[in-house]
Amino acid sequence: MYGQLICHWRRVWDRNAQKSVVVIKMSNKPNNVSGGTRNQAAVRNLTGWVVESVGHSVAAFRYSSAYLAVIAVVQVLLVTRALSLDVTFAPVVVGLVTFAVYLGDRIADADTDAETTPERAAFIQQHEHALNHAVSLSYGVAVALAVLGGPYALALTLLPGVFWVLYASNWLPTITAQFRRLKDVLLVNSLVVAFAWAVTLTALPLAFAGASVTPAAIVVFAYFFLSIFVNVEIPNVRDAEGDSAIGVETLPVVFGVTRTRRILYAIDIVTALIVVVAGAQGLLAPVFVAALLVGLAFSLCVTSLVGRTAHDDVLTLAAESEYLVVAIALIPAAL
Template identity: 30%
Template sequence: MESFVHEDFRKPWYSWSKLLNSFISRPVAFFEFLVFSSLYLSMAAAGMAWCSCTLQGIPCSVPIVLVLCLVVFSVYNLNRRTDQAEDALNHERRFSFTSRFERPLFLAALASYALAVGIALYSGSFIGCGIAMIPLFCGILYSVPIIPRGWGVRRLKEIPLVKNILVSFAWGATFALIPVALSGLAPGGASLLTFVFIFSWTFVASVLPDIRDMKGDALVGVVTIPVVLGISRSRVLLTVINLIAGAVILTLGIRTQPLASTGLLICSLAYSQGCILAIGHDHSADFLCDVISDGQFLVLGALFFVLTYAYMAFTGLAVLQ
């Protein structure tokens, strides 16, 4: 099938109508556009936002969803500008796409972050504005060479485990606290549950691509958990983290959530475990990491959406404002 990355849409004669027609006539090209531009991740972020709000009993408002989706879109596109050396080796098709559209994606990322911060401020939450900056701050710590020369590494992303914990903390805190801050509420036990759940999912989701890219990372000198432990031991580590997360979620869920919500969270951990067991066994690792794993919250968000409106049918409460 023809790929989107081989088409030059910058040619003057390439009108928007032809671009749209290209997407319609070539669904693979359109899907590549969604994945490589991080729009797919932004869509998944909407599902994560809905899950976070449902778990914390907060009405899922448009500002909450927009802030989280825009931040995700921006951070991932900004990070890929700093990962070009690794991408050129590990993700030839994605590197071709991001190189071709480097300037538009960079400008879109900056505009998206500015808009996310503006929405948080417009919602009257200076705290929410600060929370929205957490992924950007962590992204800078993660990608920029801040470690003095002579230490063997220059960036936190080059230290095994540290980068995964930093990324997981950034997304766990942001998705747990943005709904609280923009709603003018204080975090509670449900916020902690949400943080643990998203932290554990992000940790797993951040190591899976490292397993996929293990050979390429080793060649360019990027030391990741799989490079140090190997595939089998990395699976064991992720399984242990999944089990610990499950125990914590069950403990907190019993105290703060309806049985159905806790059950969905456990099913989500089982979904992640399936990804853990599948990685490294076949030739579809890109699809597993970029679509199946990253798209988990599209499924979970839809399930929480159904659960929410089923609850509304019995209570008559308004959830989306």
């Protein structure tokens, strides 16, 4: 849906961009047009400018990984709400780190991404200088804010950066090579990514709030771990051929698309059972349980489309938007 919205905006923007060119040509001959035409031209000009700006903003939001940062902020807010913690800088820190790490990764891989995601690679290459500064500044702000959360918050904030640097730098070739080969082993890449994010999302708000790990926190961790695992495996269906060619073992490569879909169904259902049991035990508020189940239902719908749609990018975006659905489901309760 989100991808379709962007496509729609792009079409509108392209059409209006063409119109604005015409307007500019006309405006060079002011004596040949009436006052009414001038006003219409001005309106079209303004509209074109607005649409163009919105188009640019949407492209920047999408290609710079800012949307992932927003989803990460929502995830931490959900943790904060689920565990009844004080609102701290934790969501901002996670959002900034997400933005920095993903954008830094996209900048580093812009050349190799040019074939698979040409529009994104073009955007990244066009604005590389500014985006590099954005990465540095956002991670700097994240670290500074994490200092306010204390040593544990700082350590959790530095960890993704340290892993990212190790992964990208090839500074210690042997260790880096082994670290990189881990992703070739079945499930390891998805499990590591899911574990790292689930720890960060759950532990950082706790560290900021100075709270200890509770059974509810473990449940929240389990929810994020399993759901993020599903979200990581969904794009692997699209990449199955390429992964197989280079010897990377993923669920679709080993089990095929249909069995992968069934495995992901099973994980979603297990996640739902954990949430329901946690609700029954009083670890999570009923409203929260309901919202999470809505999100899982959405995830099941997305999973059902795995291998059945050509719009893989939209599917990936939809899977990542599961937490936005949970947040929206909580709005009536908040009101």
